[in-house]
Amino acid sequence: MNLRSSWALVKGLWLSWLQYRSFFFILAFGWMIPPLIYMLVWYTAAGDQGLAGFTRGEFAAYYLVLILVNQITFAQTNWTVGDMIRTGQMNQILLRPIHPIMDAVAAEFAGKLVYLIFDVPIVALLALLLQPQMDFQALNGLLFIPALLMAWALRFFWGYWLALLAFWATRADALLTLQDTLMFLLAGQVAPVALLPGALQTAAIVLPFRSMVAFPVEVLTGRLNGTDLLTGFAIQAAWLAAAVILYRLVWTRGLRHYAAIGG
Amino acid sequence: MRALKLVGCFIRTSLQEEAAYRANFWISLFYSVLNLGSGVLGIVVLFGQVESVQGWTLPSTLALLGVYLCVTALRGLFIGPGLDSLAGMDGEIWSGTFDFTLLRPVNTQLLVSVRKWRLFSLADLLMAAAVLVTAVMMLGVTLTAWQVAAFILTLLAAVLILYAFLLAFAALVFWSPGVMFTWVFDGLFQLARYPMGMYPGWLQLVLTWVIPVGLITTVPAQALTGTISWAALAVSLGAALILVAAASILFRIGLRRYASASS
Numbered sequence: 001m002n003l004r005s006s007w008a009l010v011k012g013l014w015l016s017w018l019q020y021r022s023f024f025f026i027l028a029f030g031w032m033i034p035p036l037i038y039m040l041v042w043y044t045a046a047g048d049q050g051l052a053g054f055t056r057g058e059f060a061a062y063y064l065v066l067i068l069v070n071q072i073t074f075a076q077t078n079w080t081v082g083d084m085i086r087t088g089q090m091n092q093i094l095l096r097p098i099h100p101i102m103d104a105v106a107a108e109f110a111g112k113l114v115y116l117i118f119d120v121p122i123v124a125l126l127a128l129l130l131q132p133q134m135d136f137q138a139l140n141g142l143l144f145i146p147a148l149l150m151a152w153a154l155r156f157f158w159g160y161w162l163a164l165l166a167f168w169a170t171r172a173d174a175l176l177t178l179q180d181t182l183m184f185l186l187a188g189q190v191a192p193v194a195l196l197p198g199a200l201q202t203a204a205i206v207l208p209f210r211s212m213v214a215f216p217v218e219v220l221t222g223r224l225n226g227t228d229l230l231t232g233f234a235i236q237a238a239w240l241a242a243a244v245i246l247y248r249l250v251w252t253r254g255l256r257h258y259a260a261i262g263g
Numbered sequence: 264m265r266a267l268k269l270v271g272c273f274i275r276t277s278l279q280e281e282a283a284y285r286a287n288f289w290i291s292l293f294y295s296v297l298n299l300g301s302g303v304l305g306i307v308v309l310f311g312q313v314e315s316v317q318g319w320t321l322p323s324t325l326a327l328l329g330v331y332l333c334v335t336a337l338r339g340l341f342i343g344p345g346l347d348s349l350a351g352m353d354g355e356i357w358s359g360t361f362d363f364t365l366l367r368p369v370n371t372q373l374l375v376s377v378r379k380w381r382l383f384s385l386a387d388l389l390m391a392a393a394v395l396v397t398a399v400m401m402l403g404v405t406l407t408a409w410q411v412a413a414f415i416l417t418l419l420a421a422v423l424i425l426y427a428f429l430l431a432f433a434a435l436v437f438w439s440p441g442v443m444f445t446w447v448f449d450g451l452f453q454l455a456r457y458p459m460g461m462y463p464g465w466l467q468l469v470l471t472w473v474i475p476v477g478l479i480t481t482v483p484a485q486a487l488t489g490t491i492s493w494a495a496l497a498v499s500l501g502a503a504l505i506l507v508a509a510a511s512i513l514f515r516i517g518l519r520r521y522a523s524a525s526s
Contacts, residue, residue: 023443026443026446026447026450027446029446029447029450030446030449030450032450033450033451033453033454034453037453037454037456037457038305040461040462040463040466041309041316041457041461041462042309043463044316044317044460044461044462044463045309045312045313045316045461051312051313052312129463129465130463171286171290174290174293174294177293177294177297178293178297181297181298181300181301184301185301185304185305190301190304190305190308191308191309191312195308195311195312196308197307197308197311200304200308
């Protein structure tokens, strides 16, 4: 992999995005609102005596970590790659002497830096207001890092292969909206997965969405025991492998199908 | 009279435009159903864990969701599309085509507010009505004439308040084109999905006095599910009139700042 050109891509994108930072800050603000609503609703519902094994402060801690994890793992190329295929901008990227996925990876790094500049101060302020509590253990902190990295990679490849369906269908973004709804319901946003009713909870654990956001949050906030941790990592790894295979498959097939509209 | 005739014309042309993209109907329906489903499931998950939050139960919160869906459907029907084409991304103020709108021999504010209709939103309105009816049936009360009248009046006030805010944010674009003020409002407006009472005190103050999201959904839902005081009804109607007047004045001042763009 060509390191210098990759770094140049990241730097170029980051500088150009900082120029439009107010636009990206507004986007980040919009993504933050749904988890924020559910944090406040559960916080109030928990009252002084707590609810379903969560105290008020634990709800606050869970959701504040979730807001950050959701932003770090958020797959923005999910939407933009489809547009690039539809409008023909993909042509330029295909001509570069570097694999096209590197463009998406560069956008990831550049974007995350801009978004976090906005998110971190707000989360810090909310932490001061809501006084989160959590039982922090060094082991959980260590396990959080691979869980977060795998969540990011899973969400990235999953979003990328879905976006590549634009090679065939012009309205593939309907699938992305369906995915967003499932993310909202099953990735720990509407409620921590442990609080979902029976069928939804099973779906959340088996499908890839919890592995994309909620799992690292549960790891860090210390809500999982030994076996839960192991199965969680196993499910995450299995879906990551599936996502990478799907990406390779859709990419090679799609490229042959690509008609390069526009110029 | 002339205004009504114009509105009729605008509705007809919008219908013709929409009818050209028939496959879009199914995609839009799919989005609406997802939106409805995630809203309802969010409430079901919450009240699966707890009987009531700050006096709000499953049926009354569902009624509030019905109000939210109803207000957003009315926004999508004509206020949103019209103002979006004015002040949204690549809107007329940005591109300079607003010159042609200004030349029309009709009041500009009226023209930009009613010129575009998205008739699909009528389907959203039907779904919202279904949610409201379900909620009232679950409450198991018979509505008095006073309750129905209060509900209709507060709902009308809610739509006017929402209109005033959207108009004011559209007018702000005259001062700084390119800033997506409406997106910030959209983010905050999502907070209207849940009753004000479920948020912490400091946020309730903001949502009552700064951005009166509480007046838009909480008050009509209270009118339907319980009884609201004359005072609340008066405040709601008064705020609607004052805000619409203020937004119209702001829009007129903004108009004078418009200096056209490249055309």
